[in-house]
Amino acid sequence: MASTKTRPIEKFAxxxxxxxxxxAAYGKCVVADYNAVQKDxxxxxxxxxxxxxxxxxxxx
Amino acid sequence: xxxARVFRPAVRSPRLYTPRTPTYTASSSCLSRRTYASQxxxxxxxxxxxxKTKHLQKDRAARNIDESRKTDYIKxxxxxxxxxRLLDIKRTFPQVLDLGANSCNIARALTMPDPDPDAPGGSSxxxxxxxxxxxxIDTSEALLHRDADEPFNSxxxxxxxxVPNLESLPFAENSFDAVLxxxxxxxxxxxxxxxxxxxxxxxxxxPFIAAMFGGDTLFELRTSLQLADLERRGGVxxxxxxxxxxxxxxxxxxxxxxxxxxxxVEDIVVEFPDTFALMQDxxxxxxxxxILHRELGPISxxxxxxxxxxxxxxxxxxxxxxxPATFRLIYMIGWKEGEGQAKPLERGSGQLNLxxxxxxxxx
Numbered sequence: 282m283a284s285t286k287t288r289p290i291e292k293f294a295x296x297x298x299x300x301x302x303x304x305a306a307y308g309k310c311v312v313a314d315y316n317a318v319q320k321d322x323x324x325x326x327x328x329x330x331x332x333x334x335x336x337x338x339x340x341x
Numbered sequence: 342x343x344x345a346r347v348f349r350p351a352v353r354s355p356r357l358y359t360p361r362t363p364t365y366t367a368s369s370s371c372l373s374r375r376t377y378a379s380q381x382x383x384x385x386x387x388x389x390x391x392x393k394t395k396h397l398q399k400d401r402a403a404r405n406i407d408e409s410r411k412t413d414y415i416k417x418x419x420x421x422x423x424x425x426r427l428l429d430i431k432r433t434f435p436q437v438l439d440l441g442a443n444s445c446n447i448a449r450a451l452t453m454p455d456p457d458p459d460a461p462g463g464s465s466x467x468x469x470x471x472x473x474x475x476x477x478i479d480t481s482e483a484l485l486h487r488d489a490d491e492p493f494n495s496x497x498x499x500x501x502x503x504v505p506n507l508e509s510l511p512f513a514e515n516s517f518d519a520v521l522x523x524x525x526x527x528x529x530x531x532x533x534x535x536x537x538x539x540x541x542x543x544x545x546x547x548p549f550i551a552a553m554f555g556g557d558t559l560f561e562l563r564t565s566l567q568l569a570d571l572e573r574r575g576g577v578x579x580x581x582x583x584x585x586x587x588x589x590x591x592x593x594x595x596x597x598x599x600x601x602x603x604x605x606v607e608d609i610v611v612e613f614p615d616t617f618a619l620m621q622d623x624x625x626x627x628x629x630x631x632i633l634h635r636e637l638g639p640i641s642x643x644x645x646x647x648x649x650x651x652x653x654x655x656x657x658x659x660x661x662x663x664x665p666a667t668f669r670l671i672y673m674i675g676w677k678e679g680e681g682q683a684k685p686l687e688r689g690s691g692q693l694n695l696x697x698x699x700x701x702x703x704x
Binding site: 291327 | 568569571572573574575615617618620621642643645646647649650651653654655
């Protein structure tokens with residue numbers, strides 16, 4: 282049943298896996314000072330990650 | 342300075358002695374009714390989890406039979422380890438209850454051939470040979486009957502019973518020779534009440550053996566989702582349900598009247614290819630978040646993306662093939678009080694000094 286159709290989450294995971302460099306940069310930024318995380322503290326890194334993710338999810 | 346000297350000026354203060362006659366009656370009658378703070382009758386009802394949500398999640402998960410079976414790895418493993426504990430009890434059990442049976446994982450584990458690798462003859466009969474009848478109860482019909490056609494069903498006497506609510510058990514007192522429970526009671530709102538009921542439906546001197554998720558289960562997911570939530574949205578919402586802690590379990594069992602308690606902990610770490618696979622599996626197990634005041638709707642895509650990155654950075658070690666997820670299992674055994682049971686001696690009745698026994702020395 283599930284094998285014939287890819288679930289949205291699987292597409293999502295596949296696209297996210299193509300951005301490991303950007304993900305590592307964002308992860309490092311958040312984890313660097315995880316006791317003092319605030320909103321948008323790593324917004325720049327996240328936007329790079331998201332751009333990469335959006336580009337990767339567009340490709341067939 | 343003595344206390345008397347501190348108080349003296351206040352007592353002499355003229356203002357305190359000023360007689361106030363009018364408009365005093367209302368407040369004085371109010372004052373006279375003041376009593377000690379006491380609890381209202383009956384136990385306070387604790388509601389942490391939404392029972393209906395949990396039921397729907399389990400039901401939905403079980404409808405997708407393939408996925409549900411594939412993700413039974415933890416439940417099967419824990420059921421097997423739980424049943425191993427029965428090897429130490431040299432008894433036969435005419436009536437056994439499986440409380441919160443999921444897909445009858447315990448029945449499957451009980452019918453496994455040769456459960457005791459250290460048996461003297463080299464092989465041992467399945468544990469189910471010592472059990473005359475097993476009653477499996479759960480709230481989800483789909484999950485309970487998922488494996489009703491599997492071969493293990495014919496290897497032991499088994500009854501499945503759908504109950505509307507696991508928190509009130511529809512059984513008479515003194516009706517079971519053992520109550521087993523594997524990975525279900527961590528979703529119970531009122532654990533003290535359930536344990537007291539279990540104690541009452543057991544026959545005297547009979548065991549309750551259970552395993553549940555506890556404390557640090559999925560701490561990786563909990564922490565990284567918190568960080569992702571905080572960084573993306575500026576606040577935190579509970580995405581992982583709270584669980585009982587190991588140190589509370591002994592007290593809970595004790596309070597419910599169980600004797601000769603054994604509580605132990607075990608961690609199972611599972612590696613997943615990514616956090617999405619972890620969350621998918623949790624959903625297929627029917628173990629997704631069911632906190633009463635959770636945020637409804639799916640987690641936003643931004644948070645999911647951020648979570649994946651943070652999880653990897655925070656919890657992956659060098660050489661890990663995938664992202665690790667810890668499942669902390671609390672195993673508990675408690676016995677209902679009965680005649681002829683070993684009891685602790687009274688306090689102060691000890692004849693030997695433990696210090697001498699351990700060889701003295703200074704502490």
